[in-house]
Amino acid sequence: MRRMLFKSLVRGPLTEPAPVADDAALAELAVQVDRVARARLGRTLSIREVDAGSCNGCELEITALNNVVYDLERFGLRFVASPRHADVLLVTGPVTTNMRAALERTYQATPGPKWVVAVGDCARDGGVFSGSYACVGGVSAVLPVDLHIRGCPPSPIALLKGLLALLETVQRAGNGDGETGRPAQPSSGNVDDAVAASQPEIERYE
Amino acid sequence: MPPNTKLRDMVHAGRIVEKQRPWARAIVRHETWRQATDLLSAGEWTLLGLWADGEQVHMAVSSEDHADFGVISVECNGNRFPSVGHSHPPAIRLERTIRDLWGLEPEGLSDMRPWLDHGTWNRPGSSGAERDGSRVLGPYAFLPASGESLHQIPVGPVHAGIIEPGHFRFTANGEAVVRLEARLGYVHKGTERLMMAMPVDRAAILAGRISGDSTVAFALAFARAIEAAHVVEVPQRAVWLRALMAELERLANHFGDIGAICNDAAFAMMHAQCGHLREAVLRVADKCFGHRLMMDQVVPGGVRGDLRPGGTELIRALLLDVRRRFPELIELYDHTASLQDRTVGTGVLSPALARQYGCGGYIGRASGRGFDARRAPGYPPYDALKFDVPKLEDGDVDARIWIRIREVEQSLSLIDQILQRLPPGSIGTPLTALAEGDAREGIALVEGFRGDVLVWVRIRADGHIERCHLRDPSWFQWPVLEAAIEGNIVADFPLCNKSFNCSYSGHDL
Numbered sequence: 001m002r003r004m005l006f007k008s009l010v011r012g013p014l015t016e017p018a019p020v021a022d023d024a025a026l027a028e029l030a031v032q033v034d035r036v037a038r039a040r041l042g043r044t045l046s047i048r049e050v051d052a053g054s055c056n057g058c059e060l061e062i063t064a065l066n067n068v069v070y071d072l073e074r075f076g077l078r079f080v081a082s083p084r085h086a087d088v089l090l091v092t093g094p095v096t097t098n099m100r101a102a103l104e105r106t107y108q109a110t111p112g113p114k115w116v117v118a119v120g121d122c123a124r125d126g127g128v129f130s131g132s133y134a135c136v137g138g139v140s141a142v143l144p145v146d147l148h149i150r151g152c153p154p155s156p157i158a159l160l161k162g163l164l165a166l167l168e169t170v171q172r173a174g175n176g177d178g179e180t181g182r183p184a185q186p187s188s189g190n191v192d193d194a195v196a197a198s199q200p201e202i203e204r205y206e
Numbered sequence: 207m208p209p210n211t212k213l214r215d216m217v218h219a220g221r222i223v224e225k226q227r228p229w230a231r232a233i234v235r236h237e238t239w240r241q242a243t244d245l246l247s248a249g250e251w252t253l254l255g256l257w258a259d260g261e262q263v264h265m266a267v268s269s270e271d272h273a274d275f276g277v278i279s280v281e282c283n284g285n286r287f288p289s290v291g292h293s294h295p296p297a298i299r300l301e302r303t304i305r306d307l308w309g310l311e312p313e314g315l316s317d318m319r320p321w322l323d324h325g326t327w328n329r330p331g332s333s334g335a336e337r338d339g340s341r342v343l344g345p346y347a348f349l350p351a352s353g354e355s356l357h358q359i360p361v362g363p364v365h366a367g368i369i370e371p372g373h374f375r376f377t378a379n380g381e382a383v384v385r386l387e388a389r390l391g392y393v394h395k396g397t398e399r400l401m402m403a404m405p406v407d408r409a410a411i412l413a414g415r416i417s418g419d420s421t422v423a424f425a426l427a428f429a430r431a432i433e434a435a436h437v438v439e440v441p442q443r444a445v446w447l448r449a450l451m452a453e454l455e456r457l458a459n460h461f462g463d464i465g466a467i468c469n470d471a472a473f474a475m476m477h478a479q480c481g482h483l484r485e486a487v488l489r490v491a492d493k494c495f496g497h498r499l500m501m502d503q504v505v506p507g508g509v510r511g512d513l514r515p516g517g518t519e520l521i522r523a524l525l526l527d528v529r530r531r532f533p534e535l536i537e538l539y540d541h542t543a544s545l546q547d548r549t550v551g552t553g554v555l556s557p558a559l560a561r562q563y564g565c566g567g568y569i570g571r572a573s574g575r576g577f578d579a580r581r582a583p584g585y586p587p588y589d590a591l592k593f594d595v596p597k598l599e600d601g602d603v604d605a606r607i608w609i610r611i612r613e614v615e616q617s618l619s620l621i622d623q624i625l626q627r628l629p630p631g632s633i634g635t636p637l638t639a640l641a642e643g644d645a646r647e648g649i650a651l652v653e654g655f656r657g658d659v660l661v662w663v664r665i666r667a668d669g670h671i672e673r674c675h676l677r678d679p680s681w682f683q684w685p686v687l688e689a690a691i692e693g694n695i696v697a698d699f700p701l702c703n704k705s706f707n708c709s710y711s712g713h714d715l
Binding site: 001004005014049050051052053054055056057058059060061062063064066067068069079081082083093094096097098099100101102106128129131132133134135152153155 | 324542
């Protein structure tokens, strides 16, 4: 292990450097995200990911943001384990009726100011699952959505671009009408009592 | 009488459904169905799937030596059928699902709690057996555990990591887990019903989204089932390109898993290194096929696009890179005592349980069950390729890591062989229209990275889907996780769970 650690030290980071010919977009994003994030949030934005019925394709690519190549944390963006620590909910999936209550409760557990990003084509409008008896069809049917990131699934680069767009939205709203520029409550807060009672707590685990 | 003869006899004793391929399907009497259930519980057969189409319940089985595969079906008189789960536990959740989705009652099943149905569905009745709208369900009754000083820990459905939703109810005595019960169904999307009456090409897109990490495997199983029904010959180049994609998918997932398991034992270095390897595979897949996960690239009749120019060289370079870097990581895993301390002897799944449940993939193979759908029933081009199916007996987290390591090595060799022998030619055969009134059925079993994926499909004469069933390997893996965790400490659950890495979406459908 010592040998590998030493090699890593000598080799330098695997994280993609700013000027890579292939991925100029990523390099460009790195600069912009850093500047905007620092201005608004003092370098940090905490993200809570919620799978509301995705096929897990989006989760794979969101997870990839944490790998050494994209290294999301260098931008001050990081994933947190609880909605109570989050500024942003990153929601995937067509919102299954079975996940609706849990999604609403996660939103309610997130302190304001908060933003919701719908990731993937399913989260936009239900995508290929729209019309199903078991799907609400799009995150905006349940929560106020600040931004949609398209793709099936969106690539890590597309996700980075989307988060940059969010930071710009956040900045605009912050300069404008109140903290989020929108009502703080979900557009539809009718959590069915029976379902809510049977829903387990949101736990820090795994 | 050898067991496989029995299977054939039993199928042929029923009313054979002529239009199903490639395995025979027969409609049998309730009495024969019960005999089949006895053979399952006696371990002479393995259950591969159990599903309903509204009127009939179907059971896909293989003989214990995997020499013979077949499907038997039973008519549901008065919306009832004899329970399989009554004497063969692996069928319990499948039967609860049949009850939820179709309103058919498994007679004799003791666990009548709903499974995928959480009482939230918005479903108007459309065929005879269905109920109107959603059921009114009380709080879910978790199985009890009694004893002194027991406490419960509810976890989920929203987990702390970037993973899928599901609920785990632990009953613990101090640190030790006394009972774990999973409650799933949170990501049920009603996929099978959405597919009904869909054109094949649109249904194929849904099939590729049953479980995103296995998109190639599901698309392949769906395509093979459709092709079996149509009796279509797929061009050789497409067959080999499909295998190339399937092995790249296996590589990417195994790298991700090996790193993530070690990360759950707080060994971040392995996670970082394996994550980098995974990213390398995905980037090559993107450049070769135009999609990082290779979604929608396998289509009924062939593949959507050919390997892009320069693809062979890119993949060769990837193999070289992996072969240079991966052995160091194996050594790192093997020589880090603190990591081994967490993985060895943790989360043991007994070979007997793995066999009873017909656990596929690395879970089965780490517990002595060497089944691999690429070998039996087998499908091209694997019959022309050389590869080993690694098998271990220990059944712990460590064994599940080693199986993945060995499978990475096998996949590297398979990709090498495929690149060497990739035949030229066309990459797709169009599906021809069926004759008037000529409805068909097809079934396929394909080895995904997680285990064997089963797809059964019935197509109408106009070529659209009438019914489709897609069975993820997780159906036979989730239940045994609950057994494997017993007696382990709560803090080792993430480790055990990650070493299983069952699909939530694939299971919930």
